Amino acid sequence: MRTGLRAALLATVTAALVAGTVTPAVAAEPGTGGASWTADLTTGDAAGVDTDSGAVTLDTDAAPEAPRDARAPRGAEGGADAASTGYLTLGPRTLSRPTDQVDSTLDADVPPGSDVTVDVRGRSANGGWTEWVPSTASSPTRSTAQLPETTSVVQSRLVLTGAPGAEPVVDGLRQDARPTAVPEGEEDATTETAPLRYSVFATREGLVGGTTANGHVIVERDKFVALPSRRALSPRNTNDYSVKVCASNGRCSFAPVWDVGPWNTRDDYWNPGNIRQNWADLPQGVPQAQAAYRDGYNGGNDQFGRKALNPAGIDLADGVFWDDLGLKDNATVTVDYLWTGSTKLSNVDTSAAGDAGAVPVRSGPSDDAAVVGGAAHGAAVPIMCITGAWLQIGLGQYLPVGAVPGATAASTCTPAG
Known part of the structure; x- marks a missing residue:
């Protein structure tokens, strides 16, 4: 755990200056391809943090506490001083040379x-x-992110966690992208992979009027989901990470990931053990809360030491739970973690139809076809093909072309034999 970062950084720089070995870092302007830059902490999307002073300060009044089952009131089992987490998502940065490693130095x-x-x-x-x-x-001030693939566009996010009276403050962030060569053939790689899919227990999030981890204020019949890892948390009002959730009744919902939970914040259970942030000994696809509730794993507790009251691996906003899936109680669902596949996803935009909430998913390419779910405004969906004025986004799942702007270039569907 880092402590006294500002003092440690100043001491390190002072000692190096005395030795005459410091080469000042060149801060590249936003949008340029410099390999080293100083982040502008007055910009970006703030959720649960305050940036008015030019520094980034955790706002424990605005930042949500650790996630928990909706039946447990705020502060329950975590005490009145439960830790809160806030985020500052900085803008993307295009580099002149590709990288797979970004080093960060904090003040x-x-x-x-x-x-x-x-x-x-x-x-x-x-x-x-x-x-x-x-x-x-790697030290009190420096850290490194090893990316899973080579890229020329990177984005960073500050994550501040603390309790009232112990709020962290970030005054500066310098970053260095280490140039690397693109492996031969990687640029032309065309291997198609399906998204990961697992069956997990789903709970209804509710909490209308509350604020999600990414700063979204929850409204009635809202359309989003929560997963217990911030690795798949979409920035506010984006669909960078979306899921397809299907109930046993055959209805499905496409929705963005806008919150963190239930129970845990470091449980990317859809990833294999060598990638999974915590609990690498659990089978891939098994949420930690499920193992705790059903098998007594970790003493039956979540990462915060609280007793897991159910085995949930996903939380569903009311509109997904009630309207899209037609659920009446918590239930096991099948989840496609859409960003884990290679298929390019397209954005659902229902505003042109005067509906900013969702668009019905139909069983066939017709307004008369049965409604078999919904796609949230802002969700990302895979486009399989186009037939007339309809887009096929799954087996027996269709959206009108107008709901997905820019998707008209999809291939033509093969008529059913």
Whole structure:
């Protein structure tokens, strides 16, 4: 855990200056291809942090506490001083040379019991984003994020965690992208992979009027989901990470990931053990809360030491739970983690139809076909093909062309034999 980062950084720089070995870092302007730059902390999307002073300060009044089952009131089992987490998502940065590693140097005050982490991600070959990679500390001030693939576009996010009276403050962030060569053949790689798919227990999030981890204010019949890892948390009002959730009744929902939970914040259970942030000994696809609730794993507790009251691996906003899936109680669902596949995803935009919430998914390419789910405004969907004025986004799942701007160039569907 880092403490006294500002003092440590100043001491390191002073000692180096005395030795005459410091070469000042050149800060590149935003949007340029420099390999080293100083982040502008007055810009970016803030959720649960305050940036008015030019520094980034955790706002424990605005930042959500650790996620928990919706039946447990705020502060339950975590005490009145439960830790809160806030984010500052900085703008993407295009580099002149590709990289697969970004080093970060922080100037920050981190009181005991609090934490500051730099998450980094890269633009993938299919146009989407890799998952956020939390940087690994190599010293009190420096940390490194090793990206899963080579990229020329990177984005960073500050993650501040603390309790009232122990709020961390970040005064500066310098980053260095280490240039690397693109492996031969990688630029032309065309291997098609399906997204990961697992069956997990789903709970209804509810909490209308509350604020999600990415700063979205929850409205009635909202359309989003929560996963228990910030690695797949979409920035506010984006669909960088979306899922397809299907219930046993055959209905499905396409929705963005806008919150972190239930129960945990470091459980990317869809990833294999060599990538999974915590609990690498669990089978891939098994949420930690499920293992805790059903098998007594970790003493039956989540990462915060709280008793897991259910085995949930995903939370569903009310519109997904009630309207799209037609659920009446918590249930096991099948989830496609769409960003993990190679298929390019397209954005759903229902505003042209005067509906900013969602568009019905139909069983066939017709307004008379049965409604079999919904696609949220802002969700990302795979386009299989086009037939007339309809787009096929899954087996027996269709959206009108107008709901997905720019998708008219999709291939023509083969008539059913």
